Amino acid sequence: MNRTSSGVDEEVELSKLVVAENEDSALYHNSDVDKKKKNHKAKYPKHVFLIIGNEFCERFSYYGMRTVLVLYVRNFLGFGDDDATTLFHAFTMLAYFTPLMGGIISDSMWGKYKTIIILSIVYIAGHGFKTVAAIPYIPHRSAHITLSVIGLLLIAVGTGGIKPCVSSFGGDQFQSGQDVYRKQFFSLFYFTINAGALLAKIIMPIFRADLKCFPGEDGPLFEECYSVAFGLPGILMIIALVLLVFGSSKYTKTPPSGSIFLRFCKCIYSACKNRWNTKPAERNKAHWVDYADATSRMKRDTKYVLGVLVIFSPLPLFWALFDQQGSRWTLQALQMDRYWGSYLIKPEQMDTINPILIVTLIPLFEATLYPLLRHYKIPFTSIRKMGAGLILAGLSFIVTAMVQFEIDKTLTPLPSTDQFAVRIINTSPHIINFKSDHSIFDALILKPNEVSKTQTEFMETNEWKFLNLTYSIENKESSSQSISIAVKPSKITEVVISGEDADIWFQSDLLSKQPEDGSGIVGFVNSDRGKYYVKFDDDPGLTMQLEPMSRSRGIRLPVGSNYYFVYDIGETGNNTKEMLFKGEVDIKLSGIYSVVLISSKHEKKNIHSMEYENANQIEDVNHFRVSVAWMIPQYVLITVGEVFLSVTGLEFAYTQAPPNMKSVMTSFWLLTISLGNVIVIMVAQMKSIKRQAHEFLLFAGLIAIASIVFIYLGRRYTPVDEDEFEKDKIEDAEEDVQI
Known part of the structure; x- marks a missing residue:
C-alpha cells in the first residue's frame, strides 16, 4: 500500500498478502459466489483492465499529491521544517491507520466494491479541498491551513479506506480454475502500481517548480504551482472512479461475510475480561488467551498472531527512519547542489531512487545473493534478513548525519528569531x-x-x-x-x-x-x-x-x-x-x-x-556546495534494508499467520508503519535538538536499540507448524462436502 517513499514495493507485497488469503480461503470455502462461477475454460475477464486503470490513476493521484506535500507545507503555508515534517508524518500516520477501518467496513457492511466507490468520492473531495487551498488568491493564511487540513484528512481516509479492497476485488473477478489468468492479472497489477507511483514522483515536482500557473503575478505564493500539483492528481482520481463505475454491471461482487479482525478483537477482549473476573487461585490455564469465549481454533490462531506481533514490536523504528525519505531527506536535498550535469534535480525527485533500486534489487538478490548464500550453506533466515534490514537502516542514517555535517559546514550562519x-x-x-x-x-x-x-x-x-x-x-x-x-x-x-x-x-x-x-x-x-x-x-x-x-x-x-x-x-x-x-x-x-x-x-x-x-x-x-550525489549511499543502504525487512517481513507474516488471520496480520503490519510515523512526530517536536545532524544520529541510536531487541526476540521465537494449517484446510473441505 502507499509507502511514503518507496511505498510502491509495500503496496505490491501487501496486495500479494491479501490475494494469497483469498486463494487459501477458496480452497476450503464454498460460498454462494463460488457456486455461480463457471469452469476454468471461461474467457479472460477483460473488465479487470478497468480495475488496472483505476489502480494506476489512484497511485498516480496519491503519490503525485504526497510527493510535493512537505514543500507545500513549508513554502506555501509558511511552516518551519519541523512543523512541515510533523504535518507530513501525521498525514502518513492516518493513511496507514484508516485501512483498518476500510477493511472492517468492507467485510462487515458494504462489501469491497461499494467501499471503494464511496471512499473514492471522499478521496476526490479531499483533493478538491487541497487544490482550492493552494490557490494564492484566497485571503488569510488561516483559510489555506484549514482547507489543507480538511483535504489531507479526507485523502487519508479515502486512500487508507480503499487500500485493503482494490487488489482483492480484482482477484474476485476470476473463476476457480483460472489461476494462470489470476497470476497474470496480479503481475500487471503490480507493474501498474510501480508505473503510477514512479511517474508521479518524476512529473509532479516539475509541475510544482517549473509551471507558471499565474503568469504576471508576483509574490512568494505565486512562485510555485501547487494548485496544479494538487489539481492534476484530483483529476486522475476522478478518472479512476469513472473507470471503476464503468464496469459495474460486469463485476463479481462478493457480499460481506463479517470481519475477522473484529472477531480477533472480541477474542482478546473476552480473554482479558474473563481472566480478570477469575479469582487468582483459580487461574490454572496455560495461556491467558485460553480464557476467551471462542472456539479452540480461534484461540490457537490468536496466540499465533500475538506471537508474530511480539516479533514485530521493534519494527515501528524502521518505518520511522524509512518514511523520512519523503520529509527530512527531501529537505536535506534542498540544501545541496542538485545539478547533475546541466539538469537541475528537484529535491522531491531524489525520492525516485528508492523505487528504481527496489525493482532492480529484488530480482537481482533472488538471482545472485540468495543462491550464493545457499550454495555456501550460510543460513540467512527471515529473522536474520529482518535484523539486517534494521541495521542497514541505522547505517543509512549515520551516513545521512555525516552528509548533514558536511552541509552545515558550507551554510552561512543566519540569525534566529532571538x-x-x-x-x-x-x-x-x-x-x-x-x-x-x-x-x-x-x-x-x-x-x-x-x-x-x-x-x-x-x-x-x-x-x-x-x-x-x-x-x-x-x-x-x-x-x-x-x-x-x-x-x-x-x-x-x-x-x-x-x-x-x-x-x-x-x-x-x-x-x-x-x-x-x-x-x-x-x-x-x-x-x-x-x-x-x-x-x-x-x-x-x-x-x-x-x-x-x-x-x-x-x-x-x-x-x-x-x-x-x-x-x-x-x-x-x-x-x-x-x-x-x-x-x-x-x-x-x-x-x-x-x-x-x-x-x-x-x-x-x-x-x-x-x-x-x-x-x-x-x-x-553561501551557495549550496555539497553535491546531491552524496545522498545516493544512504538511499542504497535503506533500500537494501527495505528489501531485507519489508519483503521478508510480509512473507514471514504470511507463513506464520493462520489462513483466516492473514488480513489481521496485514492490519497490524500497517499499524507498525503508522506507529513509526508517530515516533517521527514526537522527535520533530522536541525543541532540545538544535542541529538536524544530531537528530539523524538520534534515530540511528534508537534503531540500534530496536535491532538488539529484535535479535533477542528472534532468537526466542518458535516458528508455527504450517502442517497444522494444512490439516485445517482438509477438515474444512471435508465439512463442505458433507454439507
Missing part, C-alpha cells in the same frame, strides 16, 4: 576606526573597500532596538561621527559608509531567504550620490533603477556568468544611452550576492564595482 546581525562595508578611501556600546563592534577597524564579518548576537526580548556606533577616520579624531543603527530580530542589517570624507552612511536589510528554483539572487548597492539604472545581457527587459545611497531589490538570475550594464540617469530623470560600466556577476545555485557600485570622487564616469576578495561581488549567503 538574534540580530550587522555587517559594515567601508567604501570610503580611508581607514575607519569604530567604537560602540556593544563589545562586538568596539575597536573594529575597516580598511577602504573592506567588509566586516557578519556579527551575530543574542537579543533578549527585543532588548536591542538600536545599536549605537561611533566611527572616525584613522588619525583624524575631528572626523568622528555617531550613528544609531536600527536592528531587528532574525534580520541582517547592512551599514554602508561612503563619501570622500566618510561622512555618508545608510543602512538596509540583507536578503537571506535562498531561492529554491535553481537560480541565485543578486542585489546592487549604490554607494554614490548619482542615479543609475542597470540592464542585464540575457534579459534586456529586466532593468532596475538605483537610487542614491541605497540597496536595490534582489533580482533572480540563472546559474553561471551574467553580464550587466550600468547606465546614467540624467538630471532630468530620463535614461540616457551612455553606458558607464559593464560588469559580470557569477551566480551559483541558491547563492545570494551583492554588487557594490563605487566611484572615485563621486564622478559618474568612474562608477565601477567594488572588488572584494579577488571578486567583483560579495557572497552574502
